[in-house]
Amino acid sequence: MSVDQSRATVFFDRDGTLNPDTSYIKTSGEFVLFPDAVTAVKRCNDAGILVLVVTNQSGLARGYFSQADLDGIHRCLREQLRDGGAWIDDIFICPHHPDDGCQCRKPNPGMIEQAMARYPIDLAKSYVVGDKSIDVELAAKTHVKGLLVTTGPTSAEELRMIRAHHLPVAYVAECLQDAVDWILADVECVG
Template sequence: MKLLILDRDGVINHDSDAYIKTLDEWLPIDSSIAAIARLSRAGWTVAVATNQSGLARGYYDLATLDSMHARLRELVAEQGGEVGLIVHCPHGPNDGCDCRKPKPGMLQQIATHYGVSLSGVWFVGDSRSDLDAALAVDCQPVLVRTGKGERTLSMPLPAGTLVFDDLAAIAAQLIH
C-alpha cells in the first residue's frame, strides 16, 4: 500500500490563528485538492491527521468539522480521487491525551486502520508538532512551506526532514 498522511490546516486548506470555525472559513489552498486527487488516481491512499482543539474550546461543533471534511471529500471526488481515513484530535493542549500532535496517537490510529507499519511513510505537515509526531512513529517528516511552514523553517528542523513548496510539489515528486 502506498500511504501518504497529511496534516489538514496549512497543508490542505488555509490556516488561521483564529481557527477555522465554519464551513465558509474552510478554504482549500490552490492546487491542494488537485494534488490529492492526482495522488489518489495514481494509487496512493491519502489519509489525514488533524489537531482540532477548536472543538474543546467550543469554537465549533463536530457537525461543523464533519461538514468541512465532507467538502474536502466532495472536492477531491469531483476530480476523480478520494480521501482515505480522516482522524482528528478534539482535545485542548492541556487535556493530556495521546492523540494531539506531537503525540503519535492519530498516526497510530491510521496505521491500525490500514494494518500497515508507518516506517518510512511520509507525514506532511506545516509545523514542528507535525514533524515531531512523524518522528515518534518512524514516519518520514515532510514540511510544506504553506500555512505555518515558512515560520517552521526559521527554526531548526529534525534531521532528514524533506521540504517542499506545497502539496502539488509533493504529488509531482511521488508520481513518476
C-alpha cells in the same frame, strides 16, 4: 500494490497544508482547498497510495465549533475533492485541548497509531506532510518521512524550530504539488 497488501500512505495535515490556515475554521462556508490540492491528492489516489488526514482540532475542546460543524467542514472537504475525482480515505481528528495531555494531539503519535490499527500501512513507504514543526516531529516519532510545506502562516518559524530541535525533515516543499512530486519519486525508489 504489494502482495502483502500493506500500503504506502500519506498522512496529510489539514490546515495550512490542504487548505489555507485562517485560524480555527468554524463553518463549511469558510473552507476552501488550496488550488493545487485536488490534483495533488488525486495523484496519490491514482498511485494507489492510502490518503489519510491527521488534524489537531482543539477548537472543539475550546468550544469554538461543534462536532456537527466539523463534520460539515469535512463533508465540504470531501465534496471539493470529489468534484476533481480525488478522495481522502479517512480523517483522524484530535478533539482535545493542549492541556488535556492526550496521546493523539500532534506531535504525539496517537492518530497514526489509530490509523495503523485500522489499515495495513507500510511505514517504510509512508509520509507525513504538514506546515508545522509538530508534523515533522510526528513523522520522526513514528519513523516515517516528514515533509514540510511552506504554505502555512508560520513557515519561517517552523523551519527555525525544525533546525533548532534537529528534527529530520525529508524535504521542504513550496506547495502540495511539490511535496507530492517528491513523494511519488521516493515511493518508486523504495519500491
